[in-house]
Amino acid sequence: MKLSDQKRQHILEAAEQLFYQQGMEQTSMDQVAQLANVSKRTVYNHFETKDALFQAILDRMREQIGSTKAITFITDEDIQPQLLHIAQQEADMLGSEKFLRTARVAFLHMLKQPELAKRLSGSKVGCMNFLETFLAQAVAANVLKIDDIELAAKQFVMQLKSFLFYPRLYGFDEPDNAQRQHIINETVAMFLARYRADK
Numbered sequence: 001m002k003l004s005d006q007k008r009q010h011i012l013e014a015a016e017q018l019f020y021q022q023g024m025e026q027t028s029m030d031q032v033a034q035l036a037n038v039s040k041r042t043v044y045n046h047f048e049t050k051d052a053l054f055q056a057i058l059d060r061m062r063e064q065i066g067s068t069k070a071i072t073f074i075t076d077e078d079i080q081p082q083l084l085h086i087a088q089q090e091a092d093m094l095g096s097e098k099f100l101r102t103a104r105v106a107f108l109h110m111l112k113q114p115e116l117a118k119r120l121s122g123s124k125v126g127c128m129n130f131l132e133t134f135l136a137q138a139v140a141a142n143v144l145k146i147d148d149i150e151l152a153a154k155q156f157v158m159q160l161k162s163f164l165f166y167p168r169l170y171g172f173d174e175p176d177n178a179q180r181q182h183i184i185n186e187t188v189a190m191f192l193a194r195y196r197a198d199k
Contacts, residue, residue, distance in 0.1 A: 008046045010036040016057050019105045024054055054105075061102040062125060068093055070130040073137035079144070079196070083188045086134070087160060090127045091184055094165040095174075099125075103169050128157060145197040152195060159187045 014036035018027040029050060033040040047053035071086050073079075093099055131153040138144040146152045163183045168174045175183060 007036070007038050007042055011038060011043055011046055011053070012057055012060055015053050016061070016101070016105065019054065019057065020101050024050065024105070029053075058102070058106060061098065061105070068126045068129065071127075071134060072130075073134045073141070073143075075137075075141050075143075079138055080188060080192060082134075083156075083191065084184065086127050086131065087156075087184045087188055090157065090160055091164050091180060093126045094160060095168075095180070099165070100168055103165075107169070126157070128153065131156065142197050144195045146195050152191075156187065156191055159190070160184070 011032060015027070015032045018031055018035060027050075029043050030040055032053070033043045036043070043053075047056060068089060071082065071089070074082060132149050135144060135146060135149050135152055139146050139149070160183070164175065164180060166172075
């Protein structure tokens, strides 16, 4: 890796840490330069503004988070364990420290910049990268009966987020492993109760 690329990475890591710990508004470019062990000029050579630095951090974090393995529908297997696999994988992502850091870095800033909220809401992470395709394949195989696939996919994910992610984001109690598994199982059970074609 080139020295310039190394410095850029150090700047991003320093800014991510500071934005997470004290928020973007309370973080100065001087603090970023000091923690990254580079000059302030070097920081500005890579990122003209703090907003540009912030966007680069979000892009980097989203790339790291968005590496969830796509799951394709298997026609000759029962759909319940397939959905459980998807839910488990999503729960692992939602419970990861990296996802929580990304959300906390972005959350307050989104309230002040509606255009950022719109841009982030349009980007897909985790199972939303493949879930609609999975559900469409299950519908085509007459395993599920869904009129609005986009809505159904969001229902599936939001059920998990409501119990596994938002309590952590807001600093509430988070579920233990047994509660977490119960939430995953019940999410899939409720989804199939609504959308299974042969129920």
